[in-house]
Amino acid sequence: MIYYVDCSAAAGGDGSENKPFNKIQQAADIAxxxxxxxxxxxxxxxxxxxxxxxxxxxxxxxxxxxxRGAHITGAEELKGWTKVEGTVYTARVSNKIFGDYNPYTTLVSGDWFIAYFIAHTGDVYLNGKSMYEVQSLDEVKKAEPSVSAWDTEFSRYKWYAEQDSSTDETVFYANFLGRDPSKDNIEISVRRNGFYPSKEGVGYITLSGFVVSQAATQWAPPTAYQEGMVGPHWSKGWIIEDCEIYESKCSGISLGKYLQPENDNKWLKTKYKDGTQTERDCICQAQVEGWNKENIGSHIVRHCDIHDCGQTGIVGHLGGVFSLIEDNHIHHINNKQNLAGAEIGGIKMHAAIDCIYRRNHIHHCTRGIWLDWQAQGTRVTQNFFHDNIPPQKDGREIKAEIAEDLFIEVSHGPTLVDNNIFLSPRALKLATQGVALVHNIVAGSFTAVGRGCNNGAPNRPSPRYTPYHMKHRTEVAGFMTILHGDCKFYNNIFIQKPICAEFAARMLANAHNDWDDSNFVVGTAPYNNYPTFEEWKAGFEGYCGMGSVTTDRYYSELPVWAGGNLYFNGAKPMSKEADACVNTTDKVEISYEEKNGKIWLKTNLYDFVSSKCKLMKTEDIAPAFEPEQNYENPDGSPIIFDTDFFGKKRGEKPVAGPFADGSEIKDSLF
Incomplete structure (x- = not known):
């Protein structure tokens, strides 16, 4: 059956082509x-x-x-603005418009949210772009720029809302900086979601070609019900394709966790259990409540333009397993800097089991992709990352500790990162183990190697025990702390870009920080003190059972492997990398150019790349230690790394980096 919807149609349609419905919900009730x-x-x-x-x-x-012709919005126009003084106006709206959810009395809140200042889930929009909330009419009048916002000038557009209980109205004040609100499109968000089932289990839905915007979504941490403007709400088999998704207060798309009433923001609400403990609890609870490959996940998000959301472009815990995220443009996430916490990024996923992130263009996000816990069987391949760091301007300090292209945290792997281009100053934050990097260009540093895996208690041990799973399944196989290491680096190209004075000072200041060393030196050198496999194996010679000599062998760093890597401009290999090719003569330049909607890589790199490498296969890479799982496809079949960034085949003796040969540089990346 085909149903037709047209918002310009008269009421009373029957969904036929000649008498279409005028609301999408009319079709959604019966399809x-x-x-x-x-x-x-x-x-x-x-x-x-x-x-x-x-x-x-x-x-x-x-x-x-x-x-992208049909546009679903969570906003309504707000008219009737009257001048207060100068460029400041006020308008009122009856609270009946909000139903049982008023975004202007609902605070953004949840586990891992840092309440630097009060933020409501609602927003005021000037011509489709959200203005900046403040806490008083006086702040609206002052219209001072936000020091942390990426778009400093637009951050002067301020709004404030308060309740008039005598009339049951929300009263808005806004500074339009000389613009006329009667001529511009001024909207407020009134709905919590855009396209999103209210109940669990509504699977196998395809959403194709829509624009969805301006929903008053709530913060989405891994230990709570995770909502989004768009999403499957704990089901299986959704396809979200060819959509533009923007201006969700928190998350654009949620592939996330269902509601566990007794364990929903429990850390925030009860305080007595640390958030990592409540997260372990919710994972174990999900095991007996239907979280498995047969019921949950296996979604596809492809060819979408996702931008200007406050927390994440895509978020998920548990519900996004076995999913494919490909060919998306994800950009300008968390740029307002009005929300802060540990759940922010272009993509923020917990339990990305057997997920593939492929051919995405991710840039100008506070963080590109953040894979937190259980990145097991996860593959990040053929993506282009750049400018995932707050801009430096007007002498403002860069908040570099919250910005990198890819953050992998407290996972046991195997996490495969291959054929990507990383151009941000911080390429990968590696507070983790069980990672393989193969055939990448890495023009940013590794940070947090050997750090960031405890909970930060000042006087007591506070290790984070995180789960690993049965191979290609959700069932938990065990829990373990992060030992660090167990990383593999093959056929990559490392390029050092200039380190600004501020970054150099940051490295010195944070050299002994438990969470992040603020390293900006490119290369594998942070693994200098890690053992080779032969050195590590020697610690287990002889009898190791009960009664043997006590050593640290079961709790020491795991080995690290490397081969076929090239280093330019002072990028540094780790000391035990026997065949590192370090070019100290030639200067490599690398950047990108955007023109006519296309992106090109600008580099002279391949003037200096001629040496050949081994064609890598699954069998050449040691399995991830804790889960004892190979770097392989989700169906368990082996991978041959004979396909490059563009999908072109490599020969038996390929060059390092993501391209089969240097001639491809002339082709646009996207």
């Missing part, structure tokens, strides 16, 4: 497996709550008739 909902271009000011699941091979498909 079932195998049905398709065709939505005409237009602005749909509604929350769409799909009621019925599809089936494997028979999804319920919601399709915009024109790509």
């Amino acid at each position: 079932v497996a195998g049905d398709e909902v065709i939505v005409s271009p237009g602005l749909y000011r509604e929350y769409v709550d799909p009621k019925n699941a599809g089936e494997e091979g028979k999804p319920v498909v919601y399709r915009s008739a024109k790509p």
Whole structure:
């Protein structure tokens, strides 16, 4: 059955092509497996709550008739602005418009949220772009720029809201800096979600070609119900494709956790158990509540433009397992810097078991991808990362400790990172183990090697025990602390870019920091003191059972492997890398150029790359230590690294880096 929707149609339609519905929800109430909902271009000011699941091979498909022509928004226009003084105006709205969820009395809150100042889940928008909330009318009048916002000038557009209990209204004040609110499009977010089932288990839905924007979403930590503006709400088999998703207060797409009433923001609410303990609790609870490969995950997010969300572009814990995230453009996430906490990034995923992140362009985010806990069987491949660090301007300090292209945290692996281009000053934060880097260009540093895996108690040991799983399954196989090491580096190209004075000073200041060393020196040198496999193995010679001589062998750093890597401009190999090729003569320049909607890599690198490497295969890489799992495909089949960034085949003797040969530099990356 095909249903038609057109927001310009008269009321009373029956969903036929000649008499379409005028609300998407009318079709969402009745569409079932195998049905398709065709939505005409237009602005749909509604929350769409799909009621019925599809089936494997028979999804319920919601399709915009024109790509990105149908726009679902969580916002409503706010008219009737009157001048207070100068460039400051006020307007009122009845609280009845919000139903049982008022975004202007609901604070952003949750585990791992840092409440530097009060933030509500609602926003005020000037021509589709969210303004900056402050806490008083006086601050609205002052219109001072935010020192941390990436767009300093726009941060002067301020708003403040308060409640008038006598009239049951929300009263808004806004500084439009000389603009006329009667001529501009001024909106407020009134709905919590955009396209998102209210109940769990509504799987096998396809959302294709829509624009979804401006929802008043709540903070989405791994130990709470994780909502998004768009998402499957704890189900299986969704496809979100060819969509533009922007201006969610917190998360654009959630592939996340369901509600566990007795363990929902428990750290914040009860205080007596640390958040990492409540996270372990929620993982174990999920084991007996249907979290498995048969019921949950296996989603696809592809060809989407995801931008200008406050917390994450894509978030998920548990619910995103076995998913494919490919060919997306994810950018300008958390740029307002009005939300802070440990759950921020272009993509922030816990338990990314057998997930693939492929051919994404990720830039201008506070953090590119953050894989936290259980990045087991995870593959990050053929992506381009750049500018994932706050900008330096007006002498402002750069908050470099919260910015890198890829952060892998307290996971046991195997986490495979191959054929990527990393151009941000901090490429990878590696407070983890069980990672293999193969055929990448890395023009940023490794940070937090050997650090960042305890909970920070000042006087007591506080290690974080994190789970590892049965191979290609969700069932927990064990828990262990992070020993560090167990990393492999093959056929990569490391390029040192100039280190500014501020970054150099930061390295000295944080040299002994338990969480982050602020390293900006490119290369594998942070692993200088780690053992080779032969050195590590020697610690187990002879009898090691009960009654043997006590040593630290079971709690020492794991070995590190390296081979076929090239180093330029002063990038430093680790001391035990026997075949490191260090070029101290030639100067490599590397940057990117954007023109006519396309991206090119600008570099002279391949003027100096001629040496050949070994063609790597799964069998050449030692398995991840704790799960004893190979670096392999999700179906368990081996990987041959014979395909480059563009999908071109490599020969038996490839060159290092993500390209089969240097001639590909002339081709646009995207």
